[in-house]
Amino acid sequence: MTVSHILGYPRIGAQRELKKATEAYWKGDQDREALEYVGRDLRARHWAAQRHAGLDWVSVGDFAFYDQVLNVSALLGAVPERFAAQQELAAGDVSLDTTFRMARGRAPSGTPAAACEMTKYFDTNYHYLVPELHEHQRFQLASTRLFDEVDEAHQAGHSVKVTLTGPLTWLWLGKEKGQAFDRLTLLEEVVEVYGEVLNRLAAQGVEWVQLDEPALVQDLPLAWQQAYERAYHRLQAAPLKLMVATYFGGLGDNLSLATRLPVAGLHVDAVRAADELTHVIDRLGPHQVLSVGLVDGRNIWRADLAALWERFMSVKVRLGNRLWLAPSCSLLHVPVDLALESDLDNQLKSWLAFARQKLDEVVSLSRLLDNRATAEDETRLDAATRALDERRDSERTCRKTVRARLAAIQLADSARSSAYAQRALAQRRKLDLPLFPTTTIGSFPQTQDIRAARRAFKAKTLGREAYEARMREEIAYSVARQEALELDIPVHGEAERNDMVEYFGERLEGFAFTRFGWVQSYGSRCVKPPVIYGDVSRPAPMTVRWSEYAQTLTDKPMKGMLTGPVTILHWSFVRDDQPRETTCRQIALALRDEVVDLERAGISIIQIDEPALREGLPLRQGQWQAYLNWAVECFKLSASGVRDETQIHTHMCYSEFNDIIGAIAALDADVITIETSRSDMELLAAFQDFAYPNEIGPGVYDIHTPNIPEVAWMVQLMEKALEKIPAERLWVNPDCGLKTRHWEEVEPALANMVEAAKVLRKRYA
Numbered sequence: 001m002t003v004s005h006i007l008g009y010p011r012i013g014a015q016r017e018l019k020k021a022t023e024a025y026w027k028g029d030q031d032r033e034a035l036e037y038v039g040r041d042l043r044a045r046h047w048a049a050q051r052h053a054g055l056d057w058v059s060v061g062d063f064a065f066y067d068q069v070l071n072v073s074a075l076l077g078a079v080p081e082r083f084a085a086q087q088e089l090a091a092g093d094v095s096l097d098t099t100f101r102m103a104r105g106r107a108p109s110g111t112p113a114a115a116c117e118m119t120k121y122f123d124t125n126y127h128y129l130v131p132e133l134h135e136h137q138r139f140q141l142a143s144t145r146l147f148d149e150v151d152e153a154h155q156a157g158h159s160v161k162v163t164l165t166g167p168l169t170w171l172w173l174g175k176e177k178g179q180a181f182d183r184l185t186l187l188e189e190v191v192e193v194y195g196e197v198l199n200r201l202a203a204q205g206v207e208w209v210q211l212d213e214p215a216l217v218q219d220l221p222l223a224w225q226q227a228y229e230r231a232y233h234r235l236q237a238a239p240l241k242l243m244v245a246t247y248f249g250g251l252g253d254n255l256s257l258a259t260r261l262p263v264a265g266l267h268v269d270a271v272r273a274a275d276e277l278t279h280v281i282d283r284l285g286p287h288q289v290l291s292v293g294l295v296d297g298r299n300i301w302r303a304d305l306a307a308l309w310e311r312f313m314s315v316k317v318r319l320g321n322r323l324w325l326a327p328s329c330s331l332l333h334v335p336v337d338l339a340l341e342s343d344l345d346n347q348l349k350s351w352l353a354f355a356r357q358k359l360d361e362v363v364s365l366s367r368l369l370d371n372r373a374t375a376e377d378e379t380r381l382d383a384a385t386r387a388l389d390e391r392r393d394s395e396r397t398c399r400k401t402v403r404a405r406l407a408a409i410q411l412a413d414s415a416r417s418s419a420y421a422q423r424a425l426a427q428r429r430k431l432d433l434p435l436f437p438t439t440t441i442g443s444f445p446q447t448q449d450i451r452a453a454r455r456a457f458k459a460k461t462l463g464r465e466a467y468e469a470r471m472r473e474e475i476a477y478s479v480a481r482q483e484a485l486e487l488d489i490p491v492h493g494e495a496e497r498n499d500m501v502e503y504f505g506e507r508l509e510g511f512a513f514t515r516f517g518w519v520q521s522y523g524s525r526c527v528k529p530p531v532i533y534g535d536v537s538r539p540a541p542m543t544v545r546w547s548e549y550a551q552t553l554t555d556k557p558m559k560g561m562l563t564g565p566v567t568i569l570h571w572s573f574v575r576d577d578q579p580r581e582t583t584c585r586q587i588a589l590a591l592r593d594e595v596v597d598l599e600r601a602g603i604s605i606i607q608i609d610e611p612a613l614r615e616g617l618p619l620r621q622g623q624w625q626a627y628l629n630w631a632v633e634c635f636k637l638s639a640s641g642v643r644d645e646t647q648i649h650t651h652m653c654y655s656e657f658n659d660i661i662g663a664i665a666a667l668d669a670d671v672i673t674i675e676t677s678r679s680d681m682e683l684l685a686a687f688q689d690f691a692y693p694n695e696i697g698p699g700v701y702d703i704h705t706p707n708i709p710e711v712a713w714m715v716q717l718m719e720k721a722l723e724k725i726p727a728e729r730l731w732v733n734p735d736c737g738l739k740t741r742h743w744e745e746v747e748p749a750l751a752n753m754v755e756a757a758k759v760l761r762k763r764y765a
């Protein structure tokens with residue numbers, strides 16, 4: 001029989017129960033027992049959903065109150081000293097509050113300390129807590145949570161398969177703190193503790209443990225490849241079966257390595273690496289199980305059951321009972337349950353599958369392949385075929401005017417009419433800016449009041465006119481504050497935007513919105529990515545009214561604010577029936593029209609944010625250039641419809657940019673404002689080495705902390721910048737938008753920033 005399972009389920013809850021419970025606990029509105037109760041209840045419901053769907057195993061170990069990588073750090077006792085958890089470590093039980101302090105710097109109990117770094121999990125929009133590693137670090141089994149959860153699932157009568165981040169991927173995701181050293185020197189001891197974990201799980205009666213090793217789809221140095229063999233030779237001694245799970249791409253040059261590992265099973269991503277499957281099967285040991293990830297765990301499209309059935313028949317014949325089926329990766333990256341989406345039209349809904357629906361898809365496929373399909377499977381098969389046929393032929397997905405416009409794009413459309421030097425002269429004449437011009441990145445505080453007004457508008461208890469009047473009030477307030485602060489280039493403040501992607505998606509054709517389609521981004525924070533289902537176009541201007549209004553409130557040039565095509569693409573669920581770059585070009589054309597309309601409305605500076613440009617890089621370096629080529633082209637397509645004297649800005653944050661500096665220069669934005677303060681302006685060395693020709697606003701203060709930056713601090717940061725970039729090309733601005741801050745923090749911080757610019761002007765005029 002074909003075994004069906006999943007690599008993990010979303011833990012946030014269909015109604016974001018986990019978010020609400022953890023935030024209530026942090027605020028002190030709910031005690032730990034109540035929080036633990038919500039955790040237990042969610043686990044019980046998620047396991048029940050897996051079992052009732054008909055999966056052969058339920059996955060245990062995918063639950064986390066904050067992050068699954070952090071859970072492994074606690075399990076291994078990798079708790080930095082500043083969290084003062086020595087007693088807990090000695091007792092072998094790192095507490096929940098300690099993990100919260102590691103994640104957020106504070107928790108209801110314990111002394112606050114600097115939080116651990118958080119960063120993107122591979123190429124997903126999920127963020128994990130980076131394990132902090134130091135030379136000669138000791139590890140020990142230091143948490144019982146996993147074992148308690150296994151007991152919980154056993155008591156509920158489930159067949160348990162444990163899932164856990166594997167030792168090599170955990171180390172790969174970690175970062176050396178302090179002195180640099182080889183992380184692999186820690187492997188032996190880490191593997192020792194994993195060995196203990198496995199023995200204990202075996203003693204609990206666990207038969208299968210899935211060790212997630214997505215690092216295997218990346219370019220690995222030889223020493224790491226060899227370390228895989230060593231580690232798994234040691235782990236195979238455990239008296240249970242191991243499945244190494246790889247996902248988010250193909251194994252490439254790690255394929256032989258992965259299939260050689262002495263484990264009972266291997267999971268591969270057959271969505272992103274369909275063409276590797278035969279090679280994997282050819283190399284598989286005669287008794288090894290292959291788990292094939294054939295339902296897309298990274299997207300929300302309904303699976304084509306008939307096509308998959310046909311495609312995998314031969315695989316079934318080759319592997320027989322050694323075939324397992326699963327989604328390509330954990331379902332953490334998709335929303336929980338489509339059934340809740342009562343506002344989506346039925347046709348679009350019929351094209352989609354969220355986590356709950358993907359369980360059914362996997363189960364039906366395994367029964368179809370076994371020739372034991374039930375009437376329910378037949379119904380699902382027919383419904384999927386019908387829905388996919390409709391989707392393929394629909395005028396909603398394929399719009400001739402959009403396609404014709406795309407086909408007519410010329411090379412010249414992706415370039416400004418003049419080179420930067422000439423544009424800069426025209427812009428200087430028009431804008432007449434001082435040396436070290438000051439500006440912000442766009443958003444001002446999204447107050448409770450603004451959010452409440454938006455909620456009321458969405459709930460229809462506040463009418464459109466009243467809502468818009470409320471937003472205009474907010475814009476007027478923020479412009480007045482900026483005038484008082486003497487900022488050179490004001491912005492309208494983005495009060496009207498719920499999210500920098502959702503806002504634009506709501507105004508573009510080809511996008512749809514869910515009500516409950518939340519996906520965990522980090523900790524308790526979620527995003528609700530739009531669904532791009534059809535050809536994209538802009539039925540009407542999206543931001544022009546707000547910018548036009550804001551411009552009436554000041555004599556200074558009002559900066560127009562847009563989210564760029566690449567960022568809109570990356571932070572959405574993108575249609576899977578055409579190349580991503582085609583969808584991106586369509587978004588770029590829609591934004592191009594907006595840019596031109598803003599110019600026509602008298603807006604002479606327009607910022608096109610691309611914070612997600614870097615994170616869209618493929619996991620394999622060999623594929624970077626192809627991606628960067630189309631990403632840069634799309635940005636330029638959106639930016640190039642304007643006259644020389646219109647100044648185009650872009651903004652980037654959340655990433656390190658050293659390795660894509662060439663692509664950043666190729667964007668040819670007149671000004672880039674970029675996150676640099678946390679890295680002490682180090683990034684600018686790359687701009688200097690590359691002889692970056694245009695203007696730069698290196699962020700002079702970190703907006704992620706409530707601290708008010710001092711004038712002298714910002715002046716010295718800018719002086720560091722001056723060592724690399726001439727004064728005429730430098731701007732002064734914060735690292736990113738201010739929407740998460742409070743006015744009481746923003747005003748003194750910006751006042752100091754403006755003061756710093758004045759000091760610099762005196763010194764360098």
Ligand SMILES: CN1c2c(nc(N)[nH]c2=O)NC[C@@H]1CNc1ccc(C(=O)N[C@@H](CCC(=O)N[C@@H](CCC(=O)N[C@@H](CCC(=O)O)C(=O)O)C(=O)O)C(=O)O)cc1
Nearest residue numbers: 125451454455498499500501502521524525526527529571
């Ligand atoms: C910068 N990042 C972004 C990503 N993707 C995006 N699409 N946008 C981004 O900005 N990806 C990478 C990073 C991820 N970083 C973050 C940072 C912060 C959050 C976050 O705070 N999320 C909020 C949800 C924010 C939101 O959309 N708010 C809405 C209101 C939403 C809502 O429904 N509110 C109430 C409704 C119930 C009621 O009270 O009536 C509710 O919360 O239930 C708005 O402002 O209008 C979060 O709370 O999780 C996410 C990613």
Ligand SMILES: N[C@@H](CCS)C(=O)O
Nearest residue numbers: 441442443609611737
């Ligand atoms: N314009 C946006 C960019 C965030 S990356 C903002 O200011 O919030």
Ligand SMILES: [Zn+2]
Nearest residue numbers: 611653736737
């Ligand atoms: Zn930013």
